[in-house]
Amino acid sequence: MATHQHFNPAHIVATHDVADGIRLFDIRPDDGLQAHAPGSHIDVEVLVEDRPQYRSFSLIGDAAEAGAYRIAVKDRPDGHGGSRYLWSLEPGDRLRISDPKDRFPLSYRAPKVVLIAGGIGITPLYGMARALVQSAHDVRLLYTARTREEMAFVDELAAELGDRLELYVTGEGQRLDPAAVIQDLHPEAELYICGPQSLREAFLSVWLEQNRPAERFRFETFASSGRLPDTPxxxxxxxxxxxxxxxxxxxxxxxxxxxxxxxxxxxxxxxxxxxxxxxxxxxxxxxxxxxxxxxxxxxxxxxxxxxxxxxxxxxxxxxxxxxxxxxxxxxx
Ligand code: FES
Structure with missing residues (x-):
């Protein structure tokens, strides 16, 4: 993550646990909130072994509505230390954040949109799903995680999407089948995906095999997690x-x-x-x-x-x- 950008002083307004191992943080910058599009993210400065590092988090919903930038952080005890640092913070604690950036824009041009969320990858898609429903677009959200308890925002999403929300709990033997999802899609449909690399690659490979346009396969890649553990x-x-x-x-x-x-x-x-x-x-x-x-x-x-x-x-x-x-x- 680049360190050449500007970071603004901010503080934690509130925290809420929204699923097993997932905590919401409401963060308000000292110089006020900026408007942002669904799918936008902020970068947050975290301290790992007392040294600053930088992590990106999608903004959940609309900051103006929430009165704060809202991010969801998955606790990763075996991670690099960024999530542990954020989980140690409490309301009132100070930190530094970037302005919102939109690197995962929603086009609104497709006649049919499929959103695929894997685990914490629901975060950018939550706001997209709401925005598409509110603008009367034809949208489906397919959300997969290991257990139901690890799924965040399910009630809110079900209220907005009804049966256009489909849950796949892999621990209960429910698996998302990329070929089944993609094969009957409208030729101009768009697919937005955020989740583990293996999920993204499985969908991308079927998408390209079916000669669908690469620019209609949209993805977000915060975690940059690989097939293998990080080693020096x-x-x-x-x-x-x-x-x-x-x-x-x-x-x-x-x-x-x-x-x-x-x-x-x-x-x-x-x-x-x-x-x-x-x-x-x-x-x-x-x-x-x-x-x-x-x-x-x-x-x-x-x-x-x-x-x-x-x-x-x-x-x-x-x-x-x-x-x-x-x-x-x-x-x-
Ligand atoms: S900077 Fe490495 S792929 Fe963009």
Missing amino acids: FDVRVANRDLEFTVARDQSLLDALQAHGVNDVLYDCEHGECGLCTIDVVEHSGELDHRDVFYSPRQKAAGTRMCACVSRVHDGHIVIDTSRHAVDTGHPD
Whole structure:
């Protein structure tokens, strides 16, 4: 997450537990709330081992209606420490947040919209579902989680959506089938998805197999979680006389910048835009591609990677940052 943006002083107004392991935080900035679109998020400064780090959270509902920016934070005791820090905060505590940003815009142009939420991925889709219902759009929300107790906002969503809300509780054997969801969709339908990488990739692969337009498959990728756990890994930058270790809670892009390598371009820092792609010369261990920019075939080739999110698991990597290729991501 970039540290070059402006963060505003704010305080926690209230907290509420809304599901097992999910807590709502109402946050009010000192300089007032800004209007935002459904699907927008804010970045929040968290302290991990007394050092500032940055996390993105979708805004739940409308801030003007709530009188605060409302975010939902999943407790992750085994995570990198950001959620533990936020869960330690109480009403009145101070923190710093960014202005709302809309990187997951809702187009309103499609005759039919399907929203797919996996776990805490419900957060950006909650406001989208309400906005689509209120503007009389044809929308379905499919929400999956391991248990019912881990599902947030179900009553509110059921009141708005009725039978257009479908719950899939995997712990009860209910599974979302991407082919069944996508096959009969209107050709100009749009799909918005937020959830684990495996869920997103399963839907994306069926979407592309059916020759549907990539731009009508819309996704949000906050967690940047991969197939494999985060481990530290050693890096050699072949085009420079430079070796260093990427810490478990650090991205390769951040480590490059910390070591003065500023020739890697970047923008989204969420594995979407493809600007930060670099050459992989060799590696040991497993490459864990966490972007949504490259296709499965490109990822399997293992010759390029997105430095902002992708990692090596249990190994080392030799990279070259000198080639500024303009890559083309999926579909392929
Ligand atoms: S900065 Fe956009 S994919 Fe890495």
